[in-house]
Amino acid sequence: MTKPIDALRSDLAGSGPPLFFPDPEVPAVFNFDQGLAAPETFPRDDLTRLAKLVLQRDGADVLDYFDPDTGYEELVFGYKGLREQIAQRIARQQGVDVGPRGVILTSGSVQGIALAINGYVNKGDIVVVEAASFPYALRFMDMAGADLRTVPVDDSGMDVDALEALLAIEGDRVKMVYTIPTFQTPTATEMPVARRRKLLDLARQHSFVIVEDNVYGDLRFAGEDLPTLMSMDDTGLVIQCGSFSKIVAPALRLGWIAGQPEAIAALAAVRQDLGVGQWLARVMTEYMAEGLLEPHLVDANKVYKAKAETAARALREHCGDYVRFREPQGSFYLWVEIDERIDWGTAARMAEREGIFFRPGERFMNDTGGRQFLRLAYSHVSEDVIREGLETLGGILRQCVRVAA
């Protein structure tokens, strides 16, 4: 008898959900779930203008697989002009010259992270992540058969001493450390310079690859820039990913991963598509060449600052007795700890019925340790929605205070 096709699935397909995040069953009224750029910041006029401009100026090449002057390289690395712009920006901001062969363009940073994992991680290799981390990265490590280990996160990001203790036991079995040092998701923490230095020292001693997820690095609206791991590195072991999805527009499907060319070559070998599209890559190239990106970021960060302040104010006002959180310095999120006095299971269900969505803390963690967290994305919703949503949440929390038995 013929087997149905779903009996033939690979182990890889069987190991994951068909949709990474299932759609909720009730409509979102207050949607704090998704880490999305604010639609009002998308540079719509510039993007349509440049889409037309590059096609009129450069002709049919814009719609082809690659620029004939650059050749097949672009099927893997992507449009060279954009790689040059990104490499120059990295040199300007981080003092590191990786050149165009040190940049691979990706379909958002998520694909870059997947390429890094597939390029370096064999089944059984230890990969270390922060105890709460980016779910897609965790999934791709699992798909690669990594032996996934977590180290705690405190107010200063990854606990690098805990990593050192792990390395003392496991040594060379640790192949990769994945970290989000600036505006860590979901905790919104920043790793101080001393920890960054120590992390690099450990990489030097134990020869592991550091994947520095810098996707939020440009989204600072308060505090001082910290040097990136890549800017401090002299080992060649750091590769850094970024994306235009968070800072310009997701539908460009343009991210990048950068490092020394010999680091990036491994990623090129495992790519399973024919690179990013020429058209939108040339649009972004022109956008950067015209000097539009940096002023755009200034404007966008004003939007996020206002929303972050509104969210923090509303949380304090409406939920203040029952929540703890850090005042955000950048990025899209508040990481909110719910007081133990609240019956959070009940409250979360009530919130969902009201159409208040957030990402539950356990989505980021292997082990919740009994604590009660949520990640609240304020970036893409209006300030009215933020205020009303958090007022409603506050009402729910008050209804769910546990009564001593």
Add this chain to the structure above:
Amino acid sequence: MTKPIDALRSDLAGSGPPLFFPDPEVPAVFNFDQGLAAPETFPRDDLTRLAKLVLQRDGADVLDYFDPDTGYEELVFGYKGLREQIAQRIARQQGVDVGPRGVILTSGSVQGIALAINGYVNKGDIVVVEAASFPYALRFMDMAGADLRTVPVDDSGMDVDALEALLAIEGDRVKMVYTIPTFQTPTATEMPVARRRKLLDLARQHSFVIVEDNVYGDLRFAGEDLPTLMSMDDTGLVIQCGSFSKIVAPALRLGWIAGQPEAIAALAAVRQDLGVGQWLARVMTEYMAEGLLEPHLVDANKVYKAKAETAARALREHCGDYVRFREPQGSFYLWVEIDERIDWGTAARMAEREGIFFRPGERFMNDTGGRQFLRLAYSHVSEDVIREGLETLGGILRQCVRVAA
């Protein structure tokens, strides 16, 4: 001592070339290497018009990850509107209703093939391909750890009797058969209906997935359409890929893979990016909704017909004594067998020095069997280049006739 990062590469990265096709060292004068759509067919005006139209009409949603009305599903499956258009076209042309959850949008058909392999093939599973086949598919099967088996190709495509003999020995170890039944690359053959029917019978008996690569199916300029495997299937075991890269423009990075929803679900689970971009997906949706695709294909196929005839004529005129090939009925290629009297090793090197590029036959094959082949892409070059290039090739062949010892 710190290890250099390239010592840390995964086996997967170590197993493949950094660039799938290295760039040639001399400039291409006559470039018959790449399977590219003709740039003069790219609908530039419509694409720029529609890029502007969808953004003005639908607003910032066009630049976001997904349509809020459809939701997270689009991070995996892609823009629903385009999936609906593709599903309707499949229903119209092939009589099969797969619906929007039976279509997953991909970054070209290459990514679709990779997803199919990763979704169904475990390490050690047997995957069967035609003895000369699409190099990227072979590479992705290798990356999945497939036990790759080839069956011969004759003038009627895959030798399905040889497949039957293989199945008699290996039975259920055969997980997948990858075939290009219409305008097989590189051989340009078509599998007749009787073979198609037998292939489906074998799938029914032995429960293997058929990946029907239909990327050239719309590029017919002579002969009669044959029913696709998917149109003849009642097992649910057929998944079919296609792409706008060959028929509209590669820089859209839009392809698809279609089948019954339960077949496609496995592919969704192994995706390692956040779907295709909304903007260009909506551009293509509108392009199809306006009824522009079918007349565009009529026009494009006229271009390919003229080039194919020019190439065939030039080959007969200039190389006629030393080459054998089939008159093409569609697609972009001639599969040319070089007579044994020619010292083809020497001739190929001389051709390269003249800047005549083609894809050597061995690039498609595990085993050349001592024969001398090349795949000649005529699609993207001018008729003048075709004529001059093949005249030059003819001169080289005459210089390389072996003299009896």
